[in-house]
Amino acid sequence: MAEPFAYVAPGKVILFGEHFVVHGARAVMCAIDRRVVAESYVQEGDTLSVRSALESADP
Numbered sequence: 001m002a003e004p005f006a007y008v009a010p011g012k013v014i015l016f017g018e019h020f021v022v023h024g025a026r027a028v029m030c031a032i033d034r035r036v037v038a039e040s041y042v043q044e045g046d047t048l049s050v051r052s053a054l055e056s057a058d059p
Contacts, residue, residue, distance in 0.1 A: 003041065004039040004040060004041040005039065005040050005041065006037060006038070006039050007037070007038045007039070007040075008035055008036070008037050009035065009036050009038075010031050010032075010034075010035060011031065011032045011033075011034035011035060011036060012029050012030065012031055012032060013029060013030055013032050014027055014028070014029040015027075015028040015029065015030075016028055
């Protein structure tokens with residue numbers, strides 16, 4: 001199997017305005033101290049597999 005490609009993005013919270021931005025309005029958002037990580041790799045065939053390793057948000 002080939003080495004996976006890793007992608008990391010910061011988390012964000014949108015307090016309000018998430019759907020109004022498509023109409024030119026503003027939204028209030030901020031970054032949070034969480035990250036999302038996605039990995040992908042090339043495999044044979046036409047299948048796309050998605051797996052999640054999310055942890056519970058409960059402390």
